[in-house]
Amino acid sequence: MSTDPTTVRAARLLISQLGLTPEDLMWVPTDLPTFRDYVPHVIAASGTGAKRTYGTYWTRIIETFGDKRLDEVTPSEIEGLMRRLVENRQIRRNDRGGHSVAEHLLAAMRAIYNRAINDNLLPPQHNPAGKVPKPRRRPTTRQSLGAAEVTALADAVTTSGHDAVLDTLLFRLHLETACRRGGALALREDDIEPTTCLIQLREKNNTIRWQPASPTLIASLLDHRQHRGNGKPTPEPLLRHRDGNPINHRRYDRLWERLGDRLPWVNARNVSTHWLRHTTLTWIDRHYGPSVARGYAGHAHPRSDDVTAIYTKPTIADLATALAAYTHEPHPLATTPPPDGGLPVFPILNPLQP
Structure with a gap:
C-alpha cells in the first residue's frame, strides 16, 4: 500500500469532492x-x-x-x-x-x-x-404568581368541581413540592415515607429523588391511599378518582379549564400547573438562594469552573428547612424551626371521604 504524500492528498481531494469523509468509507x-x-x-x-x-x-x-x-x-x-x-x-x-x-x-x-x-x-x-434548522424557542411567559393570585386559585379549587378534595390535594402537592405534572402522575403508593415526611418523585430524564413534604400533605396522601387505593404501600398509582381509577393528564386539563372559567386572568395568561412550580421555586430562590432552589427543583448541578459548588450541593435537610419556612409548618428534617413570614396561602386539606 502506497503512503506517498501525493497519493494521500489526491485521495483526500477525491473524497472531499464526492461529499464524503474518511469515516463514511468505513x-x-x-x-x-x-x-x-x-x-x-x-x-x-x-x-x-x-x-x-x-x-x-x-x-x-x-x-x-x-x-x-x-x-x-x-x-x-x-x-x-x-x-x-x-x-x-x-x-x-x-x-x-x-x-x-x-x-x-x-x-x-x-x-x-x-x-x-x-x-x-x-x-x-x-x-x-x-x-433542518431547529425552531428557535420563544421566551417563556410563565412566571411566579403573587400571594393574592395563589389565594384566588386556592379558593376556586376548593369550592368548585365534582371532586374538590382531589383537586385540592393536587393543588397543594404541586404548590408545596414544586413537582412537575409528570412527577405527580408517576407517584406510587409506596412513594410515601411518613416518618421523615418525604415523597419519592420520578420525573423527566428518568430522575428519581426524595422530596420533603409537610406533615399535613403527607397525612393527606396517606388518607388518600387509604380511602381510594390499596391502603398500604404498593407499586400501583397513588392519585386516584373516587372510583379508584388512576388519574391522568386529562384531570389537569379539566381543572385548569374550570379555573379559567372562574378566573378570567387564568385563561388570558395561560396559567397552568407549571406556574405553581415557578411560584415555589422563586420563593425558595429569593429566601434560600439559587443552590437550594436548584435542589428543590430537582435540577442537575450545572457544570462550571466553580469547583467548590461540587461540594456545596444542598442536603435534604436544607430542602426541608426551606419547605418549613415556605409552608410555616415544622418538618422533622428541618434544621431550624419555620420563621415568621412564610407564605400561608395553602388551602386547608379536609380528610378524604370514601
Whole structure:
C-alpha cells in the first residue's frame, strides 16, 4: 500500500469532492428499509416518555413517507411536513404559534435517523433531519404568581368541581413540592415515607429523588391511599378518582379549564400547573438562594469552573428547612424551626371521604 504524500492528498481531494469523509468509507452499504418498515423498530426501542411525546409524530411520518427508503427523504421534504403540521395543528388554550409541533416533529425525525446511523443502516453524515434548522424557542411567559393570585386559585379549587378534595390535594402537592405534572402522575403508593415526611418523585430524564413534604400533605396522601387505593404501600398509582381509577393528564386539563372559567386572568395568561412550580421555586430562590432552589427543583448541578459548588450541593435537610419556612409548618428534617413570614396561602386539606 502506497503512503506517498501525493497519493494521500489526491485521495483526500477525491473524497472531499464526492461529499464524503474518511469515516463514511468505513460504512458497508446495505438494503435500506422504508419508513413504514423501520419506524416501528424505533418505537419499540424508545422509552415511555419518548413514545408519549413523539408517538403521534411518528405516525404522521409513516403516513407521509411510509413507502420511501430512509435515504430518499430530503431536508426540504422534512421541513415541508413540519410546516403542514404547524398549519393544521389543533389550537389549544396554551398555543404558542405551533412551536412545539415543529420542534417535536423535527426531534421525531432526528430520532429515526440517529437510530438508523447507530444500526449501521446509514453512514454517519447522512442525516437530513440534522440539516433542518431547529425552531428557535420563544421566551417563556410563565412566571411566579403573587400571594393574592395563589389565594384566588386556592379558593376556586376548593369550592368548585365534582371532586374538590382531589383537586385540592393536587393543588397543594404541586404548590408545596414544586413537582412537575409528570412527577405527580408517576407517584406510587409506596412513594410515601411518613416518618421523615418525604415523597419519592420520578420525573423527566428518568430522575428519581426524595422530596420533603409537610406533615399535613403527607397525612393527606396517606388518607388518600387509604380511602381510594390499596391502603398500604404498593407499586400501583397513588392519585386516584373516587372510583379508584388512576388519574391522568386529562384531570389537569379539566381543572385548569374550570379555573379559567372562574378566573378570567387564568385563561388570558395561560396559567397552568407549571406556574405553581415557578411560584415555589422563586420563593425558595429569593429566601434560600439559587443552590437550594436548584435542589428543590430537582435540577442537575450545572457544570462550571466553580469547583467548590461540587461540594456545596444542598442536603435534604436544607430542602426541608426551606419547605418549613415556605409552608410555616415544622418538618422533622428541618434544621431550624419555620420563621415568621412564610407564605400561608395553602388551602386547608379536609380528610378524604370514601
